[in-house]
Amino acid sequence: MKPWFKIIKQSSKKYNVDSKLIESIICIESSGHIQATSSSNAIGLMQIKPYSAGKEVYHFKGRSGQPSIYDLYDPKINIDIGTAYIHILQCQGLKGINNKEILRYATIVAYVNGTNALLKTFSHDKKKAIKRINKMKKKEFFSHIKRKHPDLQAWKYLEKVMIIYNLI
Structure with a gap:
């Protein structure tokens, strides 16, 4: 991710998000290709996705609407929005998870499948879900996601991102 290193560092600092996590997500999501577009229009x-994460970040920043497709092909804007979205996940949706490593894992799963899908595997009540997560060890969390998350992609994505994360 050397071409994007400076932008990643700036966004990491701006939103207090681990730069290695940003790099790892970029690697898995697009392999560093700025023109990458998924079948689901990510x-x-x-x-x-402009109408989900993009719109949520705009709201977080006090803006209306959502980013344009053109904007999202700009590496600086894309990384800023992606990093802001991670910040939102960690400081709002997953707020209260005490263990930093488990928060990282929960963030990765929430990034790909949403916070609600993740938390509902623990409890339909957010506070109870967070409390249950806080009682877990790292291996228990991994095992829970593998066994209980309704989307197999969540486990595979977590595994892939963490492989890259540990190599950086």
């Missing part, structure tokens, strides 16, 4: 380096 765009750019961090595979942002």
